[in-house]
Amino acid sequence: MRDLPLVSDPNLITGIEHAEDAGVYKLSPELALVQTVDFFTPTVDDPYTFGQIAATNALNDVYAMGGKPLTAMNIVCFPVKEMDIGILRDVLRGGLDKMREAGVLLVGGHSVEDSEIKYGLSVTGVIHPDKVLFNRGAVAGDSLILTKPLGTGILSTAAKSGEIDPQQLREAIDSMTRLNKKAAELIMENGSIHACTDITGFGFLGHASEMVEGSTVGLRINSAAVPLFNGLQKLVEEGFVPGGLYRNKEFRIAQIETADIFPSWLLDVFFDPQTAGGLFFSLPAELAASLVGKMHSAGIGAAAIVGEVVADHPGRIFVY
Ligand code: CO
Numbered sequence: 277m278r279d280l281p282l283v284s285d286p287n288l289i290t291g292i293e294h295a296e297d298a299g300v301y302k303l304s305p306e307l308a309l310v311q312t313v314d315f316f317t318p319t320v321d322d323p324y325t326f327g328q329i330a331a332t333n334a335l336n337d338v339y340a341m342g343g344k345p346l347t348a349m350n351i352v353c354f355p356v357k358e359m360d361i362g363i364l365r366d367v368l369r370g371g372l373d374k375m376r377e378a379g380v381l382l383v384g385g386h387s388v389e390d391s392e393i394k395y396g397l398s399v400t401g402v403i404h405p406d407k408v409l410f411n412r413g414a415v416a417g418d419s420l421i422l423t424k425p426l427g428t429g430i431l432s433t434a435a436k437s438g439e440i441d442p443q444q445l446r447e448a449i450d451s452m453t454r455l456n457k458k459a460a461e462l463i464m465e466n467g468s469i470h471a472c473t474d475i476t477g478f479g480f481l482g483h484a485s486e487m488v489e490g491s492t493v494g495l496r497i498n499s500a501a502v503p504l505f506n507g508l509q510k511l512v513e514e515g516f517v518p519g520g521l522y523r524n525k526e527f528r529i530a531q532i533e534t535a536d537i538f539p540s541w542l543l544d545v546f547f548d549p550q551t552a553g554g555l556f557f558s559l560p561a562e563l564a565a566s567l568v569g570k571m572h573s574a575g576i577g578a579a580a581i582v583g584e585v586v587a588d589h590p591g592r593i594f595v596y
């Protein structure tokens with residue numbers, strides 16, 4: 277998207293220039309629109325579950341900006357001649373159930389005939405213009421918190437080959453169908469968040485890189501504290517990595533430095549493209565532990581302090 281001409285408008289709070297999670301446009305001093313769109317091919321076999329995952333993934337981009345989603349529209353690509361329409365019905369039902377959980381109203385949609393099924397949402401939400409959470413703005417001394425385990429791309433890839441046990445897949449699905457609604461509410465209640473994004477297609481270190489690229493701060497990530505799904509080492513070493521993982525790694529590896537001894541499978545996991553991943557944000561260190569505690573009490577059990585923001589290697593990430 278970097279070759280597109282940039283739009284400038286005094287009411288545009290975030291546009292396309294900083295890889296933000298959603299566009300934000302100010303309507304009045306008290307109200308801004310949050311808009312995002314996301315759709316993709318199935319990541320799991322079950323149509324209803326796929327619908328839930330795709331809707332969660334799209335809605336989460338509004339939460340990542342600190343916004344409240346209000347309305348959504350379905351985006352559907354479907355091979356109407358080759359596939360049973362009942363499958364589409366199940367996908368849409370999954371999406372609808374997540375919209376209901378989010379308190380979001382379905383107001384329309386569009387479908388086209390395609391060789392492969394694809395589903396997602398365009399979501400519109402609102403936020404106070406002064407409360408928008410940007411992916412940049414982290415301050416040296418901040419703590420970094422991640423709210424969901426990593427590894428959904430690897431687990432989904434292995435599941436397609438029937439290489440993981442149902443329990444392992446269940447955990448990944450539970451995570452991919454969990455809205456970041458409650459986590460975002462706790463974040464907004466805290467009110468002291470400096471930078472926030474959600475972990476999706478570019479992987480943990482990809483989105484972390486966006487947070488510091490070209491800025492005056494860098495990150496230090498304590499890999500032992502980063503929440504992961506079980507069994508990832510074996511799957512990565514057996515080659516169950518999604519195509520996007522190595523693209524993510526290649527694109528961002530120049531920004532990353534690791535400790536002398538760092539397991540290569542774990543670095544791969546840190547670039548695993550996530551679907552409907554957790555929120556990743558920075559806040560003053562003295563506020564971090566109590567917010568993690570509140571998240572645990574609210575059922576966001578994986579939330580953890582995973583690192584800190586530093587001034588000594590601006591724009592770069594050190595992983596140990
Ligand atoms: Co996002």
Ligand code: CO
Nearest residue numbers: 297314337476
């Ligand atoms: Co997105």
